[in-house]
Amino acid sequence: MLNRLSLYDTKSRQNLEVQDEDGLVKIYCCGPTVYRPAHVGNLRTFLLADLIKKTLELNGLAVKLVQNITDVGHMTEDVEEEDKILSQSALEKVDPFSLARKYELIFHNDLALLNIAKADLYPRASESIALMHELIAELLKKNHAYIGSDGCVYFDAKSFPNYGQVSGNRLDALKPGHRYEYTEGGAKRFHADWALWKIATHRTEMIWDSPWGSGFPGWHIECSAMSLEYLGKRIDVHVGGIDLRFPHHENERAQSDAITGTDTVLLWSHGEHLLFEGRKMSKSANNVLLLSEVIEGGYDPLSIRLAFLENRYRMQMDLTWSAISAAHTTLKRWRALVNPYRNISVANNAEVLETINKDLDTPRLISLLRSAEKDMSRTSEEKAALFLYADKVLGLDLGRQEIIKPLPNDVAETLKQREIARREKNWEESDRLRKILESNGLIIKDTAATQEWEWR
Ligand SMILES: [Zn+2]
Known part of the structure; x- marks a missing residue:
């Protein structure tokens, strides 16, 4: 071989x-x-x-x-x-x-x-x-x-x-x-x-x-x-x-x-060792992160997997909440790209295989995917095929359809109130309501016309 x-x-x-x-x-x-x-x-x-x-x-x-x-x-x-x-x-x-x-x-x-x-x-x-x-x-x-x-x-x-x-x-x-x-x-x-x-x-x-x-x-x-x-x-x-x-x-x-x-x-x-927020992860140092805490924080557990893969396994790595959050957002974006093509046949990709075969160079593999994502000369289907092949090793469930959790009534009501506050240019109230929405796990993006939201 x-x-x-x-x-x-x-x-x-x-x-x-x-x-x-x-x-x-x-x-x-x-x-x-x-x-x-x-x-x-x-x-x-x-x-x-x-x-x-x-x-x-x-x-x-x-x-x-x-x-x-x-x-x-x-x-x-x-x-x-x-x-x-x-x-x-x-x-x-x-x-x-x-x-x-x-x-x-x-x-x-x-x-x-x-x-x-x-x-x-x-x-x-x-x-x-x-x-x-x-x-x-x-x-x-x-x-x-x-x-x-x-x-x-x-x-x-x-x-x-x-x-x-x-x-x-x-x-x-x-x-x-x-x-x-x-x-x-x-x-x-x-x-x-x-x-x-x-x-x-x-x-x-x-x-x-x-x-x-x-x-x-x-x-x-x-x-x-x-x-x-x-x-x-x-x-x-x-x-x-x-x-x-x-x-x-x-x-x-x-x-x-x-x-x-x-x-x-x-x-x-x-x-190698894992640091968490800059400090050694150990029970005695009271600096331990459990997977259950990541899930309680509203993050996809696979965002931990992606965060790890962005670092070489044999390099000491500092895991942070912001890295977990960024990985969570990336996962959602990639799944939105891949999901419509999840059933296409996926050919072997020599570049992916060579990259991972070199002492599991997952950071390079991830950056390969990031450049492919931005590549205007490739069709979405071509991109999806590449992502699906790489996912056989990455294991990020990129073909998965994101199930959007329905909004609880009180959160929906707060969104409505904030829309009204914005229309009335009541920025103080709008900021107050934004904080409530964020503490409920929503990400709010304001546009000129309206407010958009998604689950964190
Ligand atoms: Zn042993």
Whole structure:
């Protein structure tokens, strides 16, 4: 194939062509820890997996995508580390499994609202315990793991000489006492070793029997167990947020490669951080935006998708309300252009394919559409065909007919009052009423003859 998708590989620090086996590309994407709704920064990472999948499909390849659900073993990074699911379930006073199922459902709903295609499989960590036991037993047998003085099973980082190649962290440069070092006292042989199986001690919920005693799995072993089980010993693309690069992906790589004896993952793809209104998006900084808040603000959830696509996935991006609002308006304009032609047959477009194949250059693709939109030499039908083809990757529902929400009676009445105020040149009253209309979600445009309105 002349033209195929290349992606930036974090490990080799260069663009690599995505490989396939007999036309099938196998992708693993680290999924959510389901103890709260994913914020839109998390959703940007899940969108990355979707863009890769849709682009490969546009290239005629088949994709198998597996995304795990972490519902046990992901610990907080505080001194007193705690399972994120268990601490939230204590706060919400619900059973930890019900809590996990609740946020898992919200996760799936959010993906659907963003037109993120379903993965082929969403294995849950809590239902993959036996797989993890098999892996841990094998790592012990191969001397890549040992039982610490506290009875927990640890991975022996020094037994994997290639450790650190994804993040550029070298074992001998890792100082003890950083946040990668869980608080296991002196039970580990080396500070960068990590737990594969933790002994329950005082914990009574979300624990399982094991050959090493009752306990629960470490977070990193989950992803090795699920990716190897459902995708096999070769994974063409591994996707995740940049914050998972270390230690999560380093540890996952060490575990998986120690089992397979080879470079299991051919390409490591990472999505960059998202800022919101200029600040890091994080719960602790109290600067988190949820998709539900975007919808409550009166915006099409796909305006978030468009706002993301206007930025390269591996560039840090600052999301703002004004960018969301602008994307919302663009979507409406594009749908008005495309909708009358939504059933035309759409030919392949080499320029679109080439653009997206170059490390998912969505900003260039969007600007291509913007210039086509303004191009007087093209017919509307030609423009619509281009937009519809690009939409196979962009996923913005450009063929959709905008359903205009009817005006509630009181808002219609306010519009009428404002029309009268304008006719009477009562500008003060007209401005007052305008503010009321805007707070009801309307955009008002005054012309010499009349006032026009649309929903925001
Ligand atoms: Zn993972």
